[in-house]
Amino acid sequence: MSTEFDTFREAARPRESRTDTARLACPSGRRVEFTMAVPASNAEKTAATVTNGGGIRERSRPVLVIEPPKGRISLGLRELWEYRELSYFLAWRDIKVRYKQTALGASWAILQPVFAMVVFSLFFGKLGGIPSDGLPYPLWSFAALVPWTFFSQALMQSANSLVLNQGLLRKVYFPRLAIPIGTVLSAAVDFALAFVVLLGLMAFYRVGLTFRSLWVVAFAGLSFIAALGTGLWLAAASVRYRDVRYVVPILVQFWLFATPIAYPATLLPERWRAIYALNPMTGVAEGFRWALLGANTRPGPMIVASTMAAFLMLVGGVLYFRRTERTFADIV
Amino acid sequence: MMGADVVISAAGLGKRYQLGAAPASDSLREALAATFSWAAITRAAQALTAFGRREDNGDDANTLWSLRDVTFDVISGATLGIIGRNGAGKSTLLKILSRITPPTTGRARIVGRVGSLLEVGTGFHPDLTGRENIYLNGALLGMRRHEIAQKFDEIVAFAEIARFLDTQVKHYSSGMYMRLAFAVAAHLEPDILVVDEVLAVGDIDFQRKCIGKMGRVADEGRTVLFVSHNMAAIRSLCRTAMVLDAGRIVRQGDPGTCIAYYVAQGFDEDASTWTRPSNARDSALAFTRVDSRVTGHQPALALELDVVLEPRGRHKPALIAVDILDGSGVGLMQALPRVEGFIREDAGPQRTRIVIDLPPLIPGAYFVTLWAGSYFTETLDVAERVIRFEVHESPTPGRSVQHSAEQGHIVPPSTATWEPVR
Numbered sequence A: 001m002s003t004e005f006d007t008f009r010e011a012a013r014p015r016e017s018r019t020d021t022a023r024l025a026c027p028s029g030r031r032v033e034f035t036m037a038v039p040a041s042n043a044e045k046t047a048a049t050v051t052n053g054g055g056i057r058e059r060s061r062p063v064l065v066i067e068p069p070k071g072r073i074s075l076g077l078r079e080l081w082e083y084r085e086l087s088y089f090l091a092w093r094d095i096k097v098r099y100k101q102t103a104l105g106a107s108w109a110i111l112q113p114v115f116a117m118v119v120f121s122l123f124f125g126k127l128g129g130i131p132s133d134g135l136p137y138p139l140w141s142f143a144a145l146v147p148w149t150f151f152s153q154a155l156m157q158s159a160n161s162l163v164l165n166q167g168l169l170r171k172v173y174f175p176r177l178a179i180p181i182g183t184v185l186s187a188a189v190d191f192a193l194a195f196v197v198l199l200g201l202m203a204f205y206r207v208g209l210t211f212r213s214l215w216v217v218a219f220a221g222l223s224f225i226a227a228l229g230t231g232l233w234l235a236a237a238s239v240r241y242r243d244v245r246y247v248v249p250i251l252v253q254f255w256l257f258a259t260p261i262a263y264p265a266t267l268l269p270e271r272w273r274a275i276y277a278l279n280p281m282t283g284v285a286e287g288f289r290w291a292l293l294g295a296n297t298r299p300g301p302m303i304v305a306s307t308m309a310a311f312l313m314l315v316g317g318v319l320y321f322r323r324t325e326r327t328f329a330d331i332v
Numbered sequence B: 001m002m003g004a005d006v007v008i009s010a011a012g013l014g015k016r017y018q019l020g021a022a023p024a025s026d027s028l029r030e031a032l033a034a035t036f037s038w039a040a041i042t043r044a045a046q047a048l049t050a051f052g053r054r055e056d057n058g059d060d061a062n063t064l065w066s067l068r069d070v071t072f073d074v075i076s077g078a079t080l081g082i083i084g085r086n087g088a089g090k091s092t093l094l095k096i097l098s099r100i101t102p103p104t105t106g107r108a109r110i111v112g113r114v115g116s117l118l119e120v121g122t123g124f125h126p127d128l129t130g131r132e133n134i135y136l137n138g139a140l141l142g143m144r145r146h147e148i149a150q151k152f153d154e155i156v157a158f159a160e161i162a163r164f165l166d167t168q169v170k171h172y173s174s175g176m177y178m179r180l181a182f183a184v185a186a187h188l189e190p191d192i193l194v195v196d197e198v199l200a201v202g203d204i205d206f207q208r209k210c211i212g213k214m215g216r217v218a219d220e221g222r223t224v225l226f227v228s229h230n231m232a233a234i235r236s237l238c239r240t241a242m243v244l245d246a247g248r249i250v251r252q253g254d255p256g257t258c259i260a261y262y263v264a265q266g267f268d269e270d271a272s273t274w275t276r277p278s279n280a281r282d283s284a285l286a287f288t289r290v291d292s293r294v295t296g297h298q299p300a301l302a303l304e305l306d307v308v309l310e311p312r313g314r315h316k317p318a319l320i321a322v323d324i325l326d327g328s329g330v331g332l333m334q335a336l337p338r339v340e341g342f343i344r345e346d347a348g349p350q351r352t353r354i355v356i357d358l359p360p361l362i363p364g365a366y367f368v369t370l371w372a373g374s375y376f377t378e379t380l381d382v383a384e385r386v387i388r389f390e391v392h393e394s395p396t397p398g399r400s401v402q403h404s405a406e407q408g409h410i411v412p413p414s415t416a417t418w419e420p421v422r
Helices: A002-011 A015-025 A077-082 A084-098 A107-127 A137-164 A166-171 A178-204 A211-240 A244-257 A270-276 A280-293 A300-331 B028-036 B038-046 B090-097 B130-140 B145-159 B174-186 B204-219 B231-237 B255-268
Strands: A031-034 A043-052 A055-066 B006-018 B063-075 B079-084 B105-111 B114-117 B192-196 B223-227 B240-245 B248-253 B273-275 B285-295 B302-311 B318-326 B331-335 B350-357 B364-374 B379-391
Touching: A077 A084, A084 A178, A084 B130, A107 A137, A107 A178, A137 A166, A137 A178, A137 A211, A137 A244, A137 A280, A166 A300, A178 A211, A178 A280, A211 A244, A211 A280, A211 A300, A270 A300, A280 A300, B006 B090, B006 B223, B063 B090, B063 B105, B063 B223, B063 B248, B079 B090, B079 B204, B079 B231, B079 B255, B090 B105, B090 B114, B090 B192, B090 B223, B114 B174, B130 B145, B130 B174, B145 B174, B174 B204, B192 B204, B204 B223, B204 B231, B223 B231, B231 B255, B240 B255, B248 B255, B273 B379, B285 B364, B285 B379, B302 B318, B302 B364, B302 B379, B318 B350
Parallel strands: B079 B223, B079 B240, B114 B192, B192 B223
Antiparallel strands: A031 A043, A043 A055, A055 B105, B006 B063, B006 B105, B240 B248, B273 B285, B285 B302, B302 B350, B318 B331, B318 B364, B364 B379
């Protein structure tokens, strides 16, 4: 027994001297002044000026006030920005781990939409004779399947992301939004791979790029916003209700057919289209075809409706997420 | 206004947990309604401007205060040890100070960056290499990439894993794994380092290293908050201490006095049975009840344990280790009834019966700590010193002199034969 005590003594030997150092570092004349205008928001950086005898040195130490939740919600974007590298690292971890111990590796990112395209072309294009804006059906459906695959993957994975990372939620502090954002980012990498295949398919069908093609960046961004917005709702809800895990596959399946992937939006009467486009992925799918393939469907009003819906979804999602995140550690 | 260099100032901190099942709206239908209804959306929008959702004054039978009215100040450069039994509120306090969970009442003001290590290896991914995990873990703890790069060599040197830097951590030995995890957190250089029971796992070398590192952190004028059941570690590291019991501070001050109080308190209670406080819902697998009995006669005493384990999440097959400690909390021996994981996550609550043939122990009080974890050194749950048993009989019949722990706790069976030397 005594040996164990000794071991610890030895390990912490500088104990006696520590008192001296502390005394040296804190001469009795030292005065510490804090700027007391601490805003009520939870984590605010406040400069603390340490007056040390004659010399003055400035040190900026964060002052943190921990209080029971009061109902106000800030978006916490500044802190999220400070932790931006975390989202990136989480995304990178997901990508590294996702295709570990798979024989085909990252090819799955491409195979998924390609297989869907083959199936759609056979059953909807050939057998069903669904019109495709006068374009080759495989290319036409693939142009929508690429953002759709991203959206559905991002949605499914971000819905599960908090529950999968519950160990982190309970033991480490960081802005919780970093987790679903990282998940959606990691799905975006798969999207980039599939997009390259789309470009290849366009070359195969001799569809050239034009200036209009640049719009595709905006539509990709729109699908990112839609995926994150929906994902945040589902992720936050899944902490309390594990039902979400079972709801999401059904939701995604339903959503696929509520989006013009296998069929064109023009199948609907004109007056219904703006309402139809409240599904943000409608605007994305039609937008991709319009921008890349030159499908002459004039998706203007649909894109406006989809953009508004996506942004509303995102803002609502962030607020709902921030409101519930305080209890994540207690109930997950 | 706070004093000259108070870095943590807690006033009336309390945390209330809801007992039993979560609120009644846990069904799919209501979940969907609550999640997607306009009411929820408008409520979320209203919450932007609305204050005070509901008053926190409930104190009925369905709630449990895991922390109540905790008020204390910590000055810069202090090393504060926090002692208390399981469920006393130590971890809740650290979680509040680390912003993982909000308090129900009270207020804490913290000056400086807080780095907390509440569990060794949280956020490590077994499929990633040591190098990758250092970056991931650093980012989780709030370090920037360049900051991690700057500390990288130091972290690797501390963890002694240079050769295995590009090996997946699932192939690491438990010691390497824990050293690496501790190293990342310890090199965060926070103004306030919060450490919860990291010494419960790991060998003596690891413990020594951790204590040494924490001592150096304190030497640099940083503040250390340290929770441990290891009284020797508290005694050597901390200059002040507090004892928590049932969520309240019952003693505060010099570590020696606090330890004496805590140990004395432990002797008063009957602890042949233990039931988990229901606010503890932390792990994927949890000890919920332990019953114990000492049977037989010296020198063939046996400790019989009935252990109930409840799976609460996904976990790898788990095994149980039983530590037997002396009255002051120093580990004497560990029993491993089975060396491979035998508790599976799909098994449901399970009662495990463990019989330990005790070596001939000298009379006195002993504590039992139970550990459950997967083979990969991952701790799922620890029930620290939840059982206390006493040995009354001497292991050497006929002996009249009292045994002293100075000579050790075990009197091994021995024989002597003699014959004249020619």
